[in-house]
Amino acid sequence: MMAGLKSDTLTPGLRVGLYGGSFNPPHEGHRHVAQTALKRLQLDRVWWLVSPGNPLKDDAPAPLDARMDAVRRLAPGPRHVISSIEAQLGAGYTIDLLRHLQARHPGVRFVWIMGADGLGELHRWKDWREIIARIPLAVIARASAGPDPRFSRAAKALRQHRLPESQARALADRGAPGWTYLTEPLHPHASRLMRG
Ligand SMILES: Nc1ncnc2c1ncn2[C@@H]1O[C@H](COP(=O)(O)OP(=O)(O)OP(=O)(O)O)[C@@H](O)[C@H]1O
Numbered sequence: 595m596m597a598g599l600k601s602d603t604l605t606p607g608l609r610v611g612l613y614g615g616s617f618n619p620p621h622e623g624h625r626h627v628a629q630t631a632l633k634r635l636q637l638d639r640v641w642w643l644v645s646p647g648n649p650l651k652d653d654a655p656a657p658l659d660a661r662m663d664a665v666r667r668l669a670p671g672p673r674h675v676i677s678s679i680e681a682q683l684g685a686g687y688t689i690d691l692l693r694h695l696q697a698r699h700p701g702v703r704f705v706w707i708m709g710a711d712g713l714g715e716l717h718r719w720k721d722w723r724e725i726i727a728r729i730p731l732a733v734i735a736r737a738s739a740g741p742d743p744r745f746s747r748a749a750k751a752l753r754q755h756r757l758p759e760s761q762a763r764a765l766a767d768r769g770a771p772g773w774t775y776l777t778e779p780l781h782p783h784a785s786r787l788m789r790g
């Protein structure tokens with residue numbers, strides 16, 4: 595596994611999945627998401643972006659260094675890059691990070707990776723319409739008792755831009771706006787269950 599983004603060579607055309615999370619703590623469900631996206635989207639890399647904190651969550655997570663160490667132990671191989679770039683940049687919101695990365699690496703084909711619950715909440719993120727105009731989304735199904743995220747505000751805004759999952763490998767090259775929903779298998783783990 596690579597130490598961080600500085601050691602990653604970002605050549606134009608590279609397909610890079612951005613997997614943002616609190617990872618408080620990381621678990622097998624996260625590994626499932628990262629591996630599923632890597633394989634189904636035929637990505638060259640997945641960058642695990644260990645967030646300083648989710649702006650929509652009230653409780654502060656465990657210290658960043660501890661979460662970074664735990665993600666390093668979990669991440670499954672050399673295509674997985676672990677990063678605290680948001681903290682390094684002082685980026686409080688995902689949109690800040692995307693603006694930075696896309697300006698700095700114009701030839702790289704970024705995809706945002708998220709669980710289905712994230713899609714259900716996306717319309718509460720800062721500048722979410724700019725986010726979906728900037729980066730395609732790979733959404734990994736997750737069991738939930740709530741409303742189906744495929745009918746959320748963000749999904750509705752993207753309804754004409756959905757790629758069938760059989761074509762997921764084309765998502766990174768097609769770019770934004772676009773999304774795909776990867777339906778199986780479901781993985782039951784959640785950080786809140788581990789925090790007790
Ligand atoms: N089992 C899972 N299946 C699909 N997506 C998942 C799963 N676990 C986490 N994710 C996704 O991974 C990203 C990071 O998740 P996060 O670190 O918040 O973990 P979590 O288990 O959802 O945490 P919490 O239980 O505290 O809400 C989010 O996009 C989330 O939807």
Ligand SMILES: O=C(O)c1ccc[n+]([C@@H]2O[C@H](COP(=O)([O-])O)[C@@H](O)[C@H]2O)c1
Nearest residue numbers: 614615616645648650687688689719720
């Ligand atoms: O930018 C926002 O407004 C925003 C709001 C909520 C969540 N996010 C990001 O979404 C990612 C997943 O967060 P979490 O806490 O569900 O793991 C993580 O990278 C957060 O920084 C971003």
